[in-house]
Amino acid sequence: MSKNVEFVVQVIAKSVLENEAYFSELDGVVGDGDFGYSIARGFEKVLQEWDNMDHTMPGTFLKNVSSAIVSSVGGVSGSIWGTSFLRAGMSLETKEEITRSDVVLLFRAAIEGIKKRGATDLGDKTLLDALSPAVDQLEKSFNEGKDTAVALDEAAVVARESAEATRPMIAKKGRAAYTGERSIGTLDAGAVAMAVLFEAVAKAWKE
Amino acid sequence: MSKNVEFVVQVIAKSVLENEAYFSELDGVVGDGDFGYSIARGFEKVLQEWDNMDHTMPGTFLKNVSSAIVSSVGGVSGSIWGTSFLRAGMSLETKEEITRSDVVLLFRAAIEGIKKRGATDLGDKTLLDALSPAVDQLEKSFNEGKDTAVALDEAAVVARESAEATRPMIAKKGRAAYTGERSIGTLDAGAVAMAVLFEAVAKAWKE
């Protein structure tokens, strides 16, 4: 199962690099247009450092991913994404193999980390608004005994719906918050990124 | 006849102000786009000062026009147009009434002044290339005994033809000269201005 963690991080990294321009464009509408560039530099670093990372335990591996991001990405994304991978890694402790429930716990830990680091919660029009419901769906599908490919598909659908649902929201965090009312009617860049990444992982899993 | 001099200056002033934008546009092609603005400010001043000018003798009147221009227009146009009116005025000495031949002499004096002040001659792609042939035609028409309205019309036609003829020339004076070869194929702003002014005077004369 540890290989799967590396596989998913690989898919995320590739997809972030493919969508760099698109993510920045989304952030440009009411933000400052650097979201794609910022995280792309982070996952570039992740791929560069790949071979120097500790691949024995998924937990330490995820912590290494976090360090690569924190040392290369500035601002909100550096802290938010760095925290997510750090907390996810910590939640796995020293396990060498991980289960489906570990995966859910790992996501829950990341979400808690984001809430704390970002002093934010659901409804603030951030990536949380797509990530959190998607993880709920993933857990639900797992509990219903669906196999992983199907569960990932269902989570991806929810992630996309939830990302679209950020449109009517008013941004309460990040640069977009400065535009107040004017953020209404726009999609949150981070939330859309979550949808894109869940979809990418679901697709790759099948292949 | 002295009233006629004032009438012509009035027509020139009005027409310069009407064509300010157009003249600047022409100067913008290979020059710096300020020709219209510059002379417009000059003739604005002429109209402002109008009542303070000495209207007893056409010669002193034209010298007053020159001062108004020199004190309000900078650069090439200030010097060139200022010199023209100064020399024209001087050529009339203290005459109270002027004849057709005085008019020709007046233009010749202005042309000489421009050549000297501008260290230039025909073929350098300046206003001279329209003014000089137009004055030749005016003299010719006068000598053929045509009446003034007709003579002005004929001069205006030549002025226009000559202005068009500056297109193939390479600019040897003024800012346009810096573009060298690239001035070929463009009209000289000053030359076109001459055509416009001759046409305006010819038209006004008839009314």
Next chain:
Amino acid sequence: MKKFVNDPKDFVPEMLKGIALANPKTLKYVPAYNLIMRVDIPIQDKVSIMQGSGSGHEPAHVMAVGKGMLDAACPGNVFAAPPADYVYQTTKLVASKKGVLHLLNNYTGDTMSFETGREMAEADGIKVRTVTINDDVAVKDSTWTVGRRGVAGNFFVMKAVGAAGERGRSLEELEALGNRVVSVTRTMGMALTGCTPPAKGTPIFTLPEDEMEMGIGIHGEPGRKRIKMAPANEIVDELLEAVASDLPYKSGDEVAVMVNGMGGTPISELYLLYGYVHEQIVKRGMKIKRNYVGEYCTSLEMAGFSLTLVKLDPELEDLLAAPAEIAIRVF
């Protein structure tokens, strides 16, 4: 994109290299952490002062490093706060016995990086204090927002704290001074055009030929409202009213005034604006003791300006008048 740039990824490093090469006797560039620092730092009996922020605001902050102002600046990429790791590494490099003062503009990204960087440095036993600058009156400071932004007013904090630092003040004194400057400084900016981050290659936002953006941030974040173009004096009236009524600045106050260009507005226009700003401030009965006309905190090549007022007292005025040897200079 019409910019002087090679590989957009190298935009910031190549700029920093240029700054160091232009000031070999006074400044040093440390590529590993993207930072510019004084060659003679740390000075053990002086507090070290550093600021970090996104790039694209030059001369803020990398060109404000030098004796009498910042001891170091650690910029992130264009409009992106520096990674927490850079903040930590820079803090370690400049740390003196008297401690390190962090200056930062109030943006979520910068706050997060500096909080983390400070924690890491304190874990190494380095004394750190933080002054957060939030002079922008365009943002209403309501409970749900992230608070006011730090904009051009940061210059006055850097200058005052920098001068006091040279005079050997303690870390706590500098922290208090910095917060005092923030408390008497207010700014509002506006834009005539957007701007293009080199790595993005396209404008962050575009304004129609006949519209302008009031209450703009320094990252091209759209501002308060978009309105039709207006004569210079009317624009000044609106900004001045917003700024002056905020503190408020009252008749009799002694003030410093800054007309700050956003990067693409020529100095001729800035002085045209200053002429009317000066008259209006005098009309309001204030005494202008110091004025600043030029570029202090920009948004790349954006056309626009911001207006800053600082309420002065004798100490503050004296600190602002003190010399400083920084990269932006005329000779």
Next chain:
Amino acid sequence: MKKFVNDPKDFVPEMLKGIALANPKTLKYVPAYNLIMRVDIPIQDKVSIMQGSGSGHEPAHVMAVGKGMLDAACPGNVFAAPPADYVYQTTKLVASKKGVLHLLNNYTGDTMSFETGREMAEADGIKVRTVTINDDVAVKDSTWTVGRRGVAGNFFVMKAVGAAGERGRSLEELEALGNRVVSVTRTMGMALTGCTPPAKGTPIFTLPEDEMEMGIGIHGEPGRKRIKMAPANEIVDELLEAVASDLPYKSGDEVAVMVNGMGGTPISELYLLYGYVHEQIVKRGMKIKRNYVGEYCTSLEMAGFSLTLVKLDPELEDLLAAPAEIAIRVF
């Protein structure tokens, strides 16, 4: 037109008013002749130094007035030389027993106005000498052209002559010094965009998104050739080759280097350019004794830059290093 302007006709006067209001202790604005002068001029035992030119090149020349540089500047409208009458009146106002030095950039319009203005002043018994600046290598100095243009290199003439003037040099000595500076100064500029004179309201010329203009003048006159956009370093290579090979500047020469912004290019890009300029000049074996990165002679809001080299000798270096109190300043 996206500019801070009220009535375009008032653009220059309102800018000059702003300069005077920002520098009340040192500068005076005389509306009648559109001029900015030092309040303490004439000083009878000092030659008075003045420059005139079109406006739109700020800080040149009205913001270069002050102790140690110009004693007065009489600008014309944007991109139009001052009327001869302004030159005459300004000369009369600043005239001291030691005489008046006229500095001007070599453009037909300026030459005409200054010739006439000088004749009128000399008729009043004022001693006048003239230094004509023509540092632009973009214009080939062939017999039929009007000669090379004066561009950003004029800064070095103003600075050196200004410093020498404060040291009591005679009019003839200053004329000789000015010509000597011109003889060792070379510049070439380029543009990424055109610019819009306020009174015209539309750009003098426009460049396609993927093209740039090499060998541009400071009035938006189109330059030598239009070519495709290129990386910053390649642009520097072309300008440096043109400039360095002109004098020529040789290995071992001690030089001053200026990277001058055209008005719309942010300082971040200018320092990026300087970094590579510096490396290339060092590669050519020259010693960089002084560098200047910023805006010295602009074309309104044009995006672009010019590169200037000055061959130094100890006297010249010392004069450039001397202090000057002018409107463009950081504090």
